[in-house]
Amino acid sequence: MEFLTNDKLLIVGAGGMIGSNMVQSALMLGLTPNICLYDIYEPGVHGVYDEMQQCAFPGANITYTVDPEEAFTNAKFIISSGGAPRKEGMTREDLLKGNCKIAAEFGENIKKYCPEVNHVVVIFNPADVTALTALIHSGLKPNQLTSLAALDSTRLQQALAHEFGVQQDKVTGAHTYGGHGEQMAVFASQVKIDGKPLSEMGLSAERWEEIKHKTVQGGSNIIKLRGRSSFQSPAYNAVKMIEAAMGGEPFTLPAGCYVNDDKLGFKNVMMAMPTTIDKTGVHYSEPTGTPEELAELQKSYEHLCKMRQEIIDLDIVPSIEAWKNDNANL
DSSP: OOOSOOSOEEEETTTSHHHHHHHHHHHHTTOOSEEEEEOSOHHHHHHHHHHHHHHTOTTOEEEEESOHHHHHTTOSEEEEOOSOOOOTTOOGGGGHHHHHHHHHHHHHHHHHHOTTOOEEEEOSSSHHHHHHHHHHHHOOOGGGEEEEOHHHHHHHHHHHHHHHTOOGGGEESOOEEBOSSTTOEEOOTTOEETTEEGGGTTOOHHHHHHHHHHHHTHHHHHHHHHSSOOOHHHHHHHHHHHHHHTTSSOBOSOEEEEEEETTTTEEEEEEEESEEEETTEEEEOOOOOOHHHHHHHHHHHHHHHHHHHHHHHTTSSOOGGGHHHHOTTO
């Protein structure tokens, strides 16, 4: 079996449903034979290890551990789903305190054991602030760490495909920006349905608001339908992000990235932007939208600033002016 690279890929939280799906997706896509499974829950991660070996992927060199030093040492690529899962009735923000403490430890492990890592993807919620926390504590450059945001856009794409009865990949430009949560900004102005602008499709304002609501509540709906939070879709999207960072096909759906941009007026946050992830890291561009859409994005940014202040007040990260003491790249 041919692999994209031989570099070590570390899956954090590999004993869980998202983590185990990431392991399988990475092997099926042929990213690397060298995959380390890390989790604090030994029976779970051991079970995933056994199952992956029993898949008998040719050439695979799968290991597992509950020791962070063993896990992180020599890792060149990392995906972490190692936070607490979202349960019914919880918002992403409810998870903030506990998961940001986990993110801080995760970042410290990167700094201590694998400072030469190439790229890191953080996908546990609330991803905007867990990823920001991890970045501050890791010492990495901003273009080396991203968070999962594409899932909101693929949910919007799905809803529009169902609305107009077209194959999902015929819906283009269906993107959400800002926060990966209920304050996300849902953009319509760049959407095309089989090449035709959404504005020409006769979609009423009332129906658009319903589609926006369905997109924002997409994660909650999965919990209602399946009795647990999403795991297959975040796993696949995260693996495609790390594949791009390994030198595979560039990832062009929105990703959460660090933005500190005077021109755009967005300062010191992780947020979903128009992005491309490739072997050189993540690169963002200015969002294009109507004045109303850009106003929604501004509101989403302000919400992210409030969440950032919460983790500062909880002493999970220092005040902004002190971030350089932990990470000289910020």
